[in-house]
Amino acid sequence: MSDIPKLERIASQVRRDIIRQVHGCQSGHPGGSLGNADLLTALYFDVMKHDPSFSMEGKGEDVFFLSNGHISPVFYSVLARSGYFPVEELATFRQINSRVQGHPTTHEGLPGIRISSGSLGQGVSVACGVAIAKRMDKDDRTVFVLTGDGEQQEGQIWEAALFAPHNKLENLVLIIDDNGQQIDGPTKEVLEVESFTEKYTAFGWDIMKMDGNNMAETVKVLKEAAAKRNGKPTCIVMKTEMGQGVDFMVGTHKWHGKAPSDEQTVTALDQLEETLGDYPDSAPSNN
Amino acid sequence: MLTLDKLQQTGKKATRDGFGAGLKAAGDKHDNIIMLTADLRGSMKSEDFINAYPDRFIQCGISEANMMGVAAGLATAGKIPMTTTFANFSTGRVYDQIRQSIAYSDKNVKICASHAGLTLGEDGATHQILEDIGMMRMLPGMTVINPCDYNQTKAAVQAIAEHHGPVYLRFGRPSWPIFIPEGQKFEIGKALHLNEGSDVSIFATGHLVWYAVEAARQLEKEGISVDLINIHTIKPLDEAAVIASAKKTGAVVSCEEHNKYGGLGSAIAECLSKNQPTRQEFVATDDTFGESGTAEQLLDKYGLGIKDIVAAAKKVVAAKRS
Numbered sequence: 001m002s003d004i005p006k007l008e009r010i011a012s013q014v015r016r017d018i019i020r021q022v023h024g025c026q027s028g029h030p031g032g033s034l035g036n037a038d039l040l041t042a043l044y045f046d047v048m049k050h051d052p053s054f055s056m057e058g059k060g061e062d063v064f065f066l067s068n069g070h071i072s073p074v075f076y077s078v079l080a081r082s083g084y085f086p087v088e089e090l091a092t093f094r095q096i097n098s099r100v101q102g103h104p105t106t107h108e109g110l111p112g113i114r115i116s117s118g119s120l121g122q123g124v125s126v127a128c129g130v131a132i133a134k135r136m137d138k139d140d141r142t143v144f145v146l147t148g149d150g151e152q153q154e155g156q157i158w159e160a161a162l163f164a165p166h167n168k169l170e171n172l173v174l175i176i177d178d179n180g181q182q183i184d185g186p187t188k189e190v191l192e193v194e195s196f197t198e199k200y201t202a203f204g205w206d207i208m209k210m211d212g213n214n215m216a217e218t219v220k221v222l223k224e225a226a227a228k229r230n231g232k233p234t235c236i237v238m239k240t241e242m243g244q245g246v247d248f249m250v251g252t253h254k255w256h257g258k259a260p261s262d263e264q265t266v267t268a269l270d271q272l273e274e275t276l277g278d279y280p281d282s283a284p285s286n287n
Numbered sequence: 288m289l290t291l292d293k294l295q296q297t298g299k300k301a302t303r304d305g306f307g308a309g310l311k312a313a314g315d316k317h318d319n320i321i322m323l324t325a326d327l328r329g330s331m332k333s334e335d336f337i338n339a340y341p342d343r344f345i346q347c348g349i350s351e352a353n354m355m356g357v358a359a360g361l362a363t364a365g366k367i368p369m370t371t372t373f374a375n376f377s378t379g380r381v382y383d384q385i386r387q388s389i390a391y392s393d394k395n396v397k398i399c400a401s402h403a404g405l406t407l408g409e410d411g412a413t414h415q416i417l418e419d420i421g422m423m424r425m426l427p428g429m430t431v432i433n434p435c436d437y438n439q440t441k442a443a444v445q446a447i448a449e450h451h452g453p454v455y456l457r458f459g460r461p462s463w464p465i466f467i468p469e470g471q472k473f474e475i476g477k478a479l480h481l482n483e484g485s486d487v488s489i490f491a492t493g494h495l496v497w498y499a500v501e502a503a504r505q506l507e508k509e510g511i512s513v514d515l516i517n518i519h520t521i522k523p524l525d526e527a528a529v530i531a532s533a534k535k536t537g538a539v540v541s542c543e544e545h546n547k548y549g550g551l552g553s554a555i556a557e558c559l560s561k562n563q564p565t566r567q568e569f570v571a572t573d574d575t576f577g578e579s580g581t582a583e584q585l586l587d588k589y590g591l592g593i594k595d596i597v598a599a600a601k602k603v604v605a606a607k608r609s
Binding site: 126127 | 321342345350353354355356357359363364365366368383384386391392393
C-alpha cells in the first residue's frame with residue numbers, strides 16, 4: 001500500500017530543492033520542474049523497482065529517461081534524495097566543475113543518469129531501445145520516459161511513436177507532461193499538438209490519463225501502466241500545472257526558464273515545508 | 288612488410304560486401320551485436336547476418352533519427368548496436384542525435400555507413416556525402432574508420448566489435464578491387480604501411496587507396512620513390528606514422544573521397560603543422576557537391592583519379608626540390 005502523505009512530504013522537499021538549485025546559480029528551469037515533482041517522487045519513491053547503487057544497464061530494474069532534460073532540477077533532487085549521490089552535491093547545480101550539469105548527462109559520471117538529454121525529442125527513441133533490450137534479455141521490468149508537451153513538436157517523437165507499437169513494446173510507458181505551456185507561450189498558440197489522445201490512439205498506443213499533481217492518482221495510474229502487458233505501449237497524458245506548489249509561479253510559462261530573486265525565493269520556500277532537511281547552501285569542495 | 292609488388296588485385300567486390308561478411312563474422316562471435324537498418328537491409332549486404340540471427344535484427348523503417356536513439360538505448364542496456372544506412376543519412380541527417388544520444392552519452396554504438404562519397408554514382412549529389420568524415424571527426428570520443436577494400440572492411444567490422452566506444456565506419460557502393468591480403472591484421476588507429484619510399488609520402492584512405500597504389504607504381508617507374516601509407520583510421524590518427532613519413536620524404540600527398548575541408552587531408556595537415564611542417568597536396572573534392580555519373584567518371588571529373596594523384600605527387604616533389 002502506497003503511503004501517499006509520505007510521498008507528498010517528499011515532493012515538498014523536492015520542490016524546495018528545485019527552488020534552491022535554481023536560485024543558487026540564478027539559472028535553470030523551475031516551472032516544469034515544480035510541475036513534475038509529484039510524478040518523479042511517485043516513480044522513484046514508490047512505483048519503480050530501482051537500485052541507487054546504480055548500474056548503467058539497469059538489468060532487473062525499472063528505468064526512467066528524462067527526455068525534456070531542462071527540468072533537470074527535479075530529476076537531480078529525486079536521484080539525490082533516493083541515494084544515487086550526496087544531496088550536498090545539489091548545491092553545485094550548473095556550476096563549474098560539477099557533475100550536476102545544466103542538462104543531465106552521463107558524461108560526468110553522475111549516478112542515475114543513463115542518457116544525455118536537453119536537445120529535445122530524443123528520449124522516446126532511447127527508451128524504445130532499452131525496452132527492446134529488456135525483451136531480448138527476458139527482463140520484464142518497465143521503461144518509463146517523460147517528455148514535455150511542447151517537445152511533442154519534434155519530428156523524432158513521431159518516428160518513435162510509430163516504432164513502439166509496431167514493435168509491440170508493451171513494457172514502455174511514455175508520459176507526456178501536458179501543462180499547456182512552452183517557452184514562448186501557451187502550446188496551443190505556439191504550435192498546436194493536441195489531441196494527444198487521438199494522435200497516440202491512431203498510432204496504436206494505449207492511452208491513460210492522470211492528474212500529475214494528485215499524488216494518489218499519479219501512483220495508481222503509474223502502477224497500472226507498469227503492470228500492463230497487452231502488446232501495446234502505453235502513453236499517459238498527464239495534466240500538470242507548470243510551477244505547481246509556488247503561488248506566484250503556477251500556471252504560467254513565465255517561470256519556464258527563469259530564476260527567482262532572493263526575496264522571491266524566501267516567499268517560495270515559505271510555501272514548501274522542509275521535510276527531509278535542506279542541503280547546505282554552499283557547494284562542497286572539489287578538493 | 289607490404290610492398291607494391293605484393294599489392295595485386297585478387298578480385299573485385301564492394302566494400303559494403305565486406306561489411307556484410309564482417310558483420311556475420313562479428314555476430315557469430317558476439318551474441319550481443321544487434322543490427323539496425325532504416326529500410327536498407329538489401330543495400331547493406333547483410334542478409335547472412337539477418338538470416339542467421341533474425342532476432343538480432345531491428346528494422347526501423349525510414350526513420351534514421353529514431354534508429355540512432357534506439358541504438359543508444361540498446362547500448363545503454365549492454366548491447367552492441369550497429370546502425371546501417373547510407374553515409375549521408377548516417378551523419379548529416381542525424382548529427383544531433385549522434386552528438387547527444389551517442390557521443391556525449393558515451394554509448395557503444397557502431398554507425399556503419401555505406402554509399403559514401405562520389406562513388407555512389409548515378410543517384411547524384413543528394414546522396415553523395417563528401418562532408419561526413421569531417422562531421423564525425425569533430426565529435427569528441429568518436430573513432431572514424433574508412434577501409435579501402437573488401438578484405439579490410441571485413442576485418443574492420445570485426446575490430447570495431449571488439450572496441451568499446453562510438454565508431455563511425457564508412458564504406459561504399461561500387462564493386463572495387465580487392466588487394467589487401469586476406470588475414471592482414473586490422474589495428475584501429477594504426478596506419479598500414481603499403482610501400483617504403485623516400486621521395487614523397489602518399490597517405491590514402493577508402494577507395495582512393497587502390498588509386499594511390501596504381502599511382503605509386505607509375506611514379507616508381509618514373510624514378511620517384513613513394514612512401515605509401517593507408518590511413519584507414521582517420522581518428523585517432525596514427526600521428527607517429529604520419530610524422531615519421533613526412534620527416535623522411537619532406538613531401539606529402541593526401542588522397543580521399545571527401546571534401547578537402549575536414550577530412551583526412553585536414554587531419555594530416557593539423558598533425559604536421561605542429562610537429563613536422565611539410566608541403567602538402569590535397570587530392571580531394573574542391574569544396575563542391577557531386578553529380579550523377581559512374582563512379583569512375585565522377586572520380587575523374589572531380590580530380591580524384593590516378594592521374595591526379597600522380598600529378599599531385601610530382602608537384603609536391605618538384606616544390607621540395609626547387
